[in-house]
Amino acid sequence: MSDVSFTPRAASVTTETALTRRIVIGVVMILIAVLLFAPLIAVFAEALRSGWAASLEGLASPDAQAAIRLTLIVAAIAVPLNAAFGIAAAWAITKFDFRGKALLITLIDLPFSVSPVVAGLALVMLFGTNSWLGAWLIAHDLKVVFAFPGIVLATMFVTFPFVARELIPVMMEQGRAEEEAALTLGASGWRTFFTVTLPNIRWALLYGVLLCNARAMGEFGAVAVISGKIRGETTTMPIMIEMLYNEYLSVAAFSLAAVLALLALLTLLLKSLLEWRYAGLLAATRRH
Secondary structure, eight states: OOOOOOOOOOOOSOOOOHHHHHHHHHHHHHHHIIIIIHHHHHHHHHHTTTOHHHHHHHHTSHHHHHHHHHHHHHHHHHHHHHHHHHHHHHHHHHHOOOTTHHHHHHHHTHHHHSOHHHHHHHHHHHHSTTSHHHHHHHHTTOOOTTSHHHHHHHHHHHHTHHHHHHHHHHHHHHOSHHHHHHHHTTOOHHHHIIIIIHHHHHHHHHHHHHHHHHHHHHOOHHHHHHHTTOTTTTOOHHHHHHHHHHTTOHHHHHHHHHHHHHHHHHHHHHHHHHHHHHHHHHHHHHHO
């Protein structure tokens, strides 16, 4: 009896008909167009409704310039600090066994479950004049609430999980073998980190930093509570957009919103490039 070879037919993961799948995909694409692309188009259309000159004039105002500058400065401070915290937290969780590890992971996820407005209010209660810490700070001429330090703290609180949450799964998958081998060969802790750990997590780190930066620039709730919305001093771009829109300065508001949207789109593009790059490296590693 001769052997009969055949190629088994690939089993479908769903039992729906082709028409049903097309309908579902079509509905999803329509929802994406309505919820994502339509608002973006509306923002840019409103920003340019009166022409480029009016849009640039709105962006050139002192208040808009101050909001852009403050947003970039806050992101430049909060993102590196959260990156350092994320690396340290991921290193501790994945490389060491200690009591309270589950609690630490829960605390890292806390900003995801707490409303940003509640976070901002908690910072006001902690550093405001009604608390002993706030009174002590004010007595020593150190302002946190309704000042630049409070904006940085609020931004750091709502953004600090992003880097850690991107690094923890990657470092767990890699394990501890390479670091232990480097330490056995005589490498110091810092040398092991920079020559072994950091190259292995660089793409996940960049990915987390991009997400952290996008959230830092777009944060509204916590910053709105603790900043006091002092025009030209403590107004970030999202807050300034709201203030301009409430004052019926729609061209200036949408022009500033367009700048923020462009920054978000740039972040999305860099995120996609990193995902593509990381997927290519992962596929090449598996082939070898």
